[in-house]
Amino acid sequence: MSASLLQVRVWRGGATGAFRSYEVPRRESQTVLDVVTYIQRRLEPGLAYRFACRVGMCGSCAMTVNGVARWTCRTHVAKAVVHDTLEIAPLANLPVIRDLVTDMREFFDKWARAKGRFVPTATRRDDFAVVCPDRPERRAADAAIECIGCGVCYASCDVVRWNPAYLGPAALNRAWTLVNDVRDGDHRTRLAAVAGDAGCHACHTQMGCTERCPKEIAPTASIAGLKRATARAAVKGEL
Amino acid sequence: MKGVGPTTPAASQPPLLEKEGRSSRGAVRAEVLLWLAQRASAAVLGIAVLIHLATMSYAVRGGISAAEILARTRGSLGWLLFYGVFVLAVAVHVPIGLRTIAQEWAGWRGAGLDVIVVAIAFALLALGWRAVWAVCA
Amino acid sequence: MNRAWRARNHPAYWAFLVHRLSGLALAVFLPAHFLVLGQALRGEAGLEGALRWTDSPLVKVAEIAIVVLLAAHLTGGVRMLALEFLPWRDWQKSLAALAAGATVLFGLAFALALVGGG
Ligand code: FES
Numbered sequence: 001m002s003a004s005l006l007q008v009r010v011w012r013g014g015a016t017g018a019f020r021s022y023e024v025p026r027r028e029s030q031t032v033l034d035v036v037t038y039i040q041r042r043l044e045p046g047l048a049y050r051f052a053c054r055v056g057m058c059g060s061c062a063m064t065v066n067g068v069a070r071w072t073c074r075t076h077v078a079k080a081v082v083h084d085t086l087e088i089a090p091l092a093n094l095p096v097i098r099d100l101v102t103d104m105r106e107f108f109d110k111w112a113r114a115k116g117r118f119v120p121t122a123t124r125r126d127d128f129a130v131v132c133p134d135r136p137e138r139r140a141a142d143a144a145i146e147c148i149g150c151g152v153c154y155a156s157c158d159v160v161r162w163n164p165a166y167l168g169p170a171a172l173n174r175a176w177t178l179v180n181d182v183r184d185g186d187h188r189t190r191l192a193a194v195a196g197d198a199g200c201h202a203c204h205t206q207m208g209c210t211e212r213c214p215k216e217i218a219p220t221a222s223i224a225g226l227k228r229a230t231a232r233a234a235v236k237g238e239l
Numbered sequence: 240m241k242g243v244g245p246t247t248p249a250a251s252q253p254p255l256l257e258k259e260g261r262s263s264r265g266a267v268r269a270e271v272l273l274w275l276a277q278r279a280s281a282a283v284l285g286i287a288v289l290i291h292l293a294t295m296s297y298a299v300r301g302g303i304s305a306a307e308i309l310a311r312t313r314g315s316l317g318w319l320l321f322y323g324v325f326v327l328a329v330a331v332h333v334p335i336g337l338r339t340i341a342q343e344w345a346g347w348r349g350a351g352l353d354v355i356v357v358a359i360a361f362a363l364l365a366l367g368w369r370a371v372w373a374v375c376a
Numbered sequence: 377m378n379r380a381w382r383a384r385n386h387p388a389y390w391a392f393l394v395h396r397l398s399g400l401a402l403a404v405f406l407p408a409h410f411l412v413l414g415q416a417l418r419g420e421a422g423l424e425g426a427l428r429w430t431d432s433p434l435v436k437v438a439e440i441a442i443v444v445l446l447a448a449h450l451t452g453g454v455r456m457l458a459l460e461f462l463p464w465r466d467w468q469k470s471l472a473a474l475a476a477g478a479t480v481l482f483g484l485a486f487a488l489a490l491v492g493g494g
Contacts, residue, residue, distance in 0.1 A: 067379030087379065156383060162343035196270035197342075204396075205459050207388035220388075224460045227274070234271040239264065278460070281453050288450045292482055295443070296489040302431075305424035309416065333403050340400060363406065370413035374423075 006077065008035055010047065011089040014096050019087065020044075032065050032072035032080055036088060036100065049100035056214065059148035062155070063100050064089040069155040071214040091155040107151050107168070114171035115193045118178060121185035129183045141180040144173050144222045146215045153209030153219055165198035169209035169219035172200050176222035179229060191230050192239050200226035273335055280332040287325040312375045319375040326367030334360040387472040395452040398445040405442055440487045447482030451475035 004026050009019040022039050033051055040047040051061040056074040063072050065080045066087050080086065094102035122129060131138050153169035154160055160168050175194045178184050194200050200223045209219040233239045298308065312318045334356045341347045341356075416423040429435060455475045 067382035069383065158384075159343070192264065192267065196267035199267075201270055201274040204392050205388060205456055206392045207386070208383065211386045211388065212383070220459070221463070225463075227460055231271055231275050234268050234275070239268045239271060278457065281457060285450060285454055285457070288446060292443070292447060292450075292486070296486045299486070299490045303427060305416070305420045305422075305427055309420055309423065329406065333399075333406065336399050337403055340396065363410075366407055366410040366414070369417070370410040373414045373416035 006035065007085045008039065009087045010039060012099055014098055030077045032075045032077060032086065033061050035077060035086060036072065048098045057148060059150035062091055062150040062152050064091055069152040069212055071150055071152060074214060091151055093155050093160045094151065104151060107154055110167045110171040111174055113193060114167045114175045115190040116171055116174040118181065119184050119186040121183060131182060137180040137182055140225060141177045144177045144217055147173055147217060148215060150214065152212050152214060156208035156212040158206055158208065159202050159204060163202050166202045167194065167199055172226055173217060173219040173222040176225050188238060191233050194226050195230040195234065195239055200230060276331055277335045280328040283328040284332055287328060309374065315375060319371060322371040322375065323368065326364065326371055329367060330360050330364040333363060391452055391455065391472045394448050398449040401445050402449060436490065440490060443486045444479065444483035448479040451478040
């Protein structure tokens with residue numbers, strides 16, 4: 001810990017606005033969310049930002065910190081600070097509502113468009129499905145299942161930026177877990193929904209998502225799995 | 240400091256609520272097949288370029304001359320077939336890549352683009368096969 | 377470093393940029409390449425005339441550059457095929473390094489052959 005004061009620049013306003021500077025005392029084990037909370041409590045009561053769990057479970061606190069999308073409640077200032085300065089902005093690739101709050105509707109609408117909902121095949125009268133933990137499908141789903149929907153991957157992806165219809169890493173990763181869910185009953189519709197130019201085939205393996213995912217998921221690997229599965233379906237004429 | 244902040248202003252975002260106007264099934268399938276064609280041609284090119292690089296590195300030793308090149312290639316069915324396939328793969332691979340770049344970096348999509356892309360494919364094929372014929376026949 | 381680049385400064389993004397820019401350059405170069413070789417339709421003298429243009433040192437440097445770009449696009453493409461068609465987890469960063477290494481080797485081999493004679 002070097003200086004006892006942090007220089008913090010925080011985005012104020014909507015799509016148009018400006019950074020405003022604040023000085024925040026440096027503390028031990030301080031997270032970026034602590035810094036934002038300090039500003040809101042002591043310096044700028046009107047500052048809008050989101051958080052809920054503060055322990056990396058809810059996915060609501062993601063922001064752009066010194067240019068990089070991060071979950072702020074689990075990011076220590078020490079990890080993100082450059083020359084005792086933090087620049088905190090809302091997530092990229094999403095419309096800004098106010099200050100650090102973005103409109104996540106498009107992000108979650110794309111989960112729906114990717115058919116990210118489980119389609120059950122059993123009824124309550126059926127017994128529990130037994131899925132062996134060693135099955136390759138189960139392992140593939142496991143590797144991708146821990147997503148908290150924070151939007152860090154979506155904000156870190158240039159394909160999202162260049163191709164507004166692109167479903168994005170989180171929605172595709174979700175679809176991949178369901179493609180590997182042996183209990184799910186609608187693989188075909190889902191594969192059709194995630195194929196093509198707005199879907200997995202738009203991905204250029206830039207891996208911004210995989211690089212930045214705070215849960216260390218590799219959406220790029222999930223998307224590659226979808227590319228193979230959908231290409232197989234397309235060749236068979238099942239798309 | 241304006242403009243360096245949130246990188247995508249709301250104005251450039253697509254309409255927020257469901258624009259379910261996703262492209263038709265046929266269009267999606269076409270995109271997937273284009274993607275596959277890009278990878279299949281890449282696999283062919285992977286081998287062809289390797290051979291091409293090796294031949295070139297060998298051929299340029301002591302400088303290149305037309306006589307030396309033509310002595311190797313003229314009347315060779317092997318080279319004719321090799322470079323014929325090479326050019327075919329190029330004519331598939333290059334236009335698909337250019338199409339993606341036009342879409343992402345120039346924001347150009349739609350039928351007009353596709354017509355140009357097909358034209359580029361045939362132009363490359365014609366120019367390329369002409370060159371192969373010139374050197375190998 | 378500029379903030380916009382800080383987020384993108386990782387091996388896979390660089391690999392993407394190199395792949396895209398080298399591909400673009402090769403696409404521009406190809407028609408010229410085909411046209412030069414097409415001069416052989418006018419016989420050996422036709423091709424020789426077109427080739428002598430390559431004696432200038434500037435063109436030689438450009439030649440090495442285009443070969444390096446071709447090698448980069450090749451190795452980057454093989455990397456991409458591996459990432460898309462093989463199940464992977466942890467070795468993707470080594471793969472990018474491998475592609476870069478192979479590109480340098482190809483470039484050196486060609487440059488030596490071109491300059492070193494034989
Ligand atoms: S506040 Fe819940 S993940 Fe950060």
